[in-house]
Amino acid sequence: MVVGPGTVSDQVPVTPDPAEGSVPGKAIEGRSLGRIAWTRLKRDKVAMSGGYVIVFLILVAIFAPLIVKFLGDPPNEFHQNLIDTSTLAPKGGTGISGDHLFGVEPQNGRDIFSRVVYGARISLLIAFLATGLSVVIGSILGVVAGFFGGWVDALISRAMDVFLAFPLLVFSIALAGVIPDKAFGLTGDALRIALLVFIIGFFSWPYIGRIVRGQTLSLREREFVDAARSLGARGPYIIFKELLPNLVAPILIYATLLIPTNILFEAALSFLGVGVRPPTASWGGMLSDAARFYTIWHFMFFPGMAIFITVLAFNLFGDGLRDALDPKGRR
Amino acid sequence: MTDQGATAEQADAVRLSDPVPDDVILRERADKGDPLLSVKGLEKHFPIVKGLLRRQVGAVRAVDGVTFDVYRGETLGLVGESGCGKTTTGRLLTRLVEPTGGSIDFDGRDIAHLRQGKLRPLRRDMQMIFQDPFSSLNPRHTVGTIVGAPFRIQNVKTEHGIKRAVQDLLKLVGLSPEHYNRYPHEFSGGQRQRIGIARTLALRPKLIVADEPVSALDVSIQAQVVNLLDDIQREFDLTYVFIAHDLSVVRHISDRVAVMYLGKVVEIADRDDLYTRPRHPYTVALMSAVPVPDPARRDRAQRERVLLTGDVPSPINPPSGCRFRTRCWKAQEICATEEPPLLPRLGDAASHQTACHFPIDDAEEVAGRSSRATA
Numbered sequence: 040m041v042v043g044p045g046t047v048s049d050q051v052p053v054t055p056d057p058a059e060g061s062v063p064g065k066a067i068e069g070r071s072l073g074r075i076a077w078t079r080l081k082r083d084k085v086a087m088s089g090g091y092v093i094v095f096l097i098l099v100a101i102f103a104p105l106i107v108k109f110l111g112d113p114p115n116e117f118h119q120n121l122i123d124t125s126t127l128a129p130k131g132g133t134g135i136s137g138d139h140l141f142g143v144e145p146q147n148g149r150d151i152f153s154r155v156v157y158g159a160r161i162s163l164l165i166a167f168l169a170t171g172l173s174v175v176i177g178s179i180l181g182v183v184a185g186f187f188g189g190w191v192d193a194l195i196s197r198a199m200d201v202f203l204a205f206p207l208l209v210f211s212i213a214l215a216g217v218i219p220d221k222a223f224g225l226t227g228d229a230l231r232i233a234l235l236v237f238i239i240g241f242f243s244w245p246y247i248g249r250i251v252r253g254q255t256l257s258l259r260e261r262e263f264v265d266a267a268r269s270l271g272a273r274g275p276y277i278i279f280k281e282l283l284p285n286l287v288a289p290i291l292i293y294a295t296l297l298i299p300t301n302i303l304f305e306a307a308l309s310f311l312g313v314g315v316r317p318p319t320a321s322w323g324g325m326l327s328d329a330a331r332f333y334t335i336w337h338f339m340f341f342p343g344m345a346i347f348i349t350v351l352a353f354n355l356f357g358d359g360l361r362d363a364l365d366p367k368g369r370r
Numbered sequence: 371m372t373d374q375g376a377t378a379e380q381a382d383a384v385r386l387s388d389p390v391p392d393d394v395i396l397r398e399r400a401d402k403g404d405p406l407l408s409v410k411g412l413e414k415h416f417p418i419v420k421g422l423l424r425r426q427v428g429a430v431r432a433v434d435g436v437t438f439d440v441y442r443g444e445t446l447g448l449v450g451e452s453g454c455g456k457t458t459t460g461r462l463l464t465r466l467v468e469p470t471g472g473s474i475d476f477d478g479r480d481i482a483h484l485r486q487g488k489l490r491p492l493r494r495d496m497q498m499i500f501q502d503p504f505s506s507l508n509p510r511h512t513v514g515t516i517v518g519a520p521f522r523i524q525n526v527k528t529e530h531g532i533k534r535a536v537q538d539l540l541k542l543v544g545l546s547p548e549h550y551n552r553y554p555h556e557f558s559g560g561q562r563q564r565i566g567i568a569r570t571l572a573l574r575p576k577l578i579v580a581d582e583p584v585s586a587l588d589v590s591i592q593a594q595v596v597n598l599l600d601d602i603q604r605e606f607d608l609t610y611v612f613i614a615h616d617l618s619v620v621r622h623i624s625d626r627v628a629v630m631y632l633g634k635v636v637e638i639a640d641r642d643d644l645y646t647r648p649r650h651p652y653t654v655a656l657m658s659a660v661p662v663p664d665p666a667r668r669d670r671a672q673r674e675r676v677l678l679t680g681d682v683p684s685p686i687n688p689p690s691g692c693r694f695r696t697r698c699w700k701a702q703e704i705c706a707t708e709e710p711p712l713l714p715r716l717g718d719a720a721s722h723q724t725a726c727h728f729p730i731d732d733a734e735e736v737a738g739r740s741s742r743a744t745a
């Protein structure tokens with residue numbers, strides 16, 4: 040009746056590795072949930088193509104000067120000789136040629152291809168930094184609200200409601216109007232980029248915060264938290280060692296899905312003239328310029344497509360990531 | 371104890387104690403000595419708050435005046451239906467929650483209201499095994515991290531490093547040291563529970579509170595895990611509080627058993643006393659819910675079953691007097707007005723205490739079984 044610990048039958052792991060039996064004595068490397076999710080993600084063709092597009096866009100942004108050097112002209116260089124002076128339109132309608140892959144702008148003849156390529160830098164930089172800011176603020180406040188509960192939670196939750204209800208667009212337009220050309224030791228584009236990052240990041244953290252708070256609330260009730268507590272673990276240990284590893288997946292998913300939202304937001308702000316100042320190229324700013332020449336299709340088409348493809352790629356990838364990491368998909 | 375009752379009851383004793391393995395029956399009953407854990411009037415009332423101002427509108431009286439001792443080296447079984455406050459009692463003993471009232475003397479020290487900082491060093495001596503092997507292990511940690519956590523949290527140095535210590539623990543609970551780098555989701559329920567047991571053993575505690583450690587497991591695995599707990603108890607001289615919701619699981623491992631109902635202990639006795647001479651109607655009812663493993667006797671046991679009717683009343687608003695009276699077939703007027711104290715009844719030894727105005731005497735216990743069956 041009494042079975043010794045060494046003679047039990049439920050000793051073999053439920054997912055035995057084929058290789059495991061052949062190398063006895065060697066420590067077996069376990070498959071973490073992250074690794075399993077990655078395997079699953081790799082099988083998702085749609086998400087992976089989104090991922091490849093994202094990698095491509097990031098490379099384009101990083102190597103913009105190099106690309107432009109070989110495939111275009113400096114983004115702020117005028118090519119008045121390509122413009123029909125009576126209509127201000129490029130000669131031949133678009134000006135698309137081997138030198139100008141996406142054609143040239145009406146009126147001043149700047150190379151649209153290189154402006155779209157440089158615009159990727161601004162868009163991605165602002166979107167990534169703003170998302171990073173909201174992830175940091177949202178994760179910290181979300182975990183604190185969920186873990187400590189009580190009045191701390193009530194306070195943070197109300198703050199999230201307020202931020203989400205804020206008339207952000209109006210606020211940013213007003214703010215951009217009053218910010219001088221020089222502030223916080225920054226000038227020009229750097230100041231504008233910092234401003235956009237701050238505005239977008241500071242007002243989108245509640246999206247992350249809510250998710251993290253909800254996840255923390257349910258994680259807190261799990262018995263492994265009690266187990267750590269009964270071993271004498273303190274708050275920070277529980278938050279960083281026990282809870283956070285379980286929060287990485289949802290944070291990653293929602294950050295990936297927040298990036299396209301922020302790209303659109305940046306485009307909207309730039310379109311409204313709150314973004315980087317001309318002549319620096321940004322997709323939203325190009326759309327804004329193109330709006331004055333709405334009959335000249337290619338001016339609006341290329342920056343518009345850039346925004347569309349980028350947003351779509353991030354959304355497809357984020358959705359795939361969610362499917363791969365979804366706890367419900369797990370055993 | 372009446373003479374007629376004694377013979378009938380002895381026959382009963384043999385019957386009821388049959389399935390217990392010999393080595394457990396014959397295990398030396400140690401001299402009780404002084405208690406390792408002594409609980410007096412323990413209470414936990416969870417406040418119910420409403421509205422924005424978080425005003426308290428009531429309380430869940432999850433544990434409401436519980437008193438018992440646990441002696442060094444013994445196992446106290448704690449049994450009761452779902453929701454009667456067993457887990458809360460366990461969490462009070464390990465001070466995962468702070469009691470509303472009462473005292474918890476652990477190893478000569480009242481820990482009932484000790485602050486977490488003061489409690490930290492004491493936590494090495496008391497550990498808890500959790501009910502759900504799927505939620506008690508962090509899915510993002512490897513087995514090595516999980517079982518090694520006690521050393522890291524308590525900053526304990528081990529002779530040959532933490533990894534060796536963890537691998538030794540894994541061997542001890544019947545797992546392979548090669549499982550060190552694996553993740554919980556790669557194991558079955560029984561194996562996960564073993565991982566949890568290894569973690570509790572890391573710091574060589576004195577007391578382990580096991581909260582329904584086998585309830586979530588397959589019946590075929592349950593015995594293995596109970597036996598493992600039994601083995602390590604002997605090896606490390608452990609004291610157990612073993613929580614379960616039915617009496618059959620507790621029977622193999624317990625020296626004494628306490629029966630809980632709605633936040634109170636209604637009967638506490640040495641194991642054999644309780645199983646042969648249950649006094650409280652609730653204990654009898656629980657006992658008849660124990661499945662009989664021998665098919666030859668199953669038929670008779672079925673006839674003797676006392677079925678508990680109705681639901682457990684709410685712990686927010688428990689019945690007056692005796693809490694079991696609303697479901698008790700012996701209840702009379704006094705049961706509603708006066709709460710029966712936990713005392714030795716009908717000439718029982720001091721160790722067998724029952725909280726009932728109309729405890730079941732030996733003759734009635736036997737006769738009652740068949741008469742209730744025909745009714």
Ligand SMILES: Nc1ncnc2c1ncn2[C@@H]1O[C@H](COP(=O)(O)OP(=O)(O)OP(=O)(O)O)[C@@H](O)[C@H]1O
Nearest residue numbers: 416430432451452453454455456457458459615685
């Ligand atoms: N944190 C809490 N807040 C409020 N009420 C609680 C809390 N924990 C437990 N309770 C309540 O206290 C009562 C006792 O719960 P407890 O978990 O101790 O029961 P149990 O005997 O362990 O039951 P089970 O067999 O289902 O595990 C229940 O009514 C439960 O709803």
Ligand SMILES: [Mg+2]
Nearest residue numbers: 456457458501
């Ligand atoms: Mg419980």
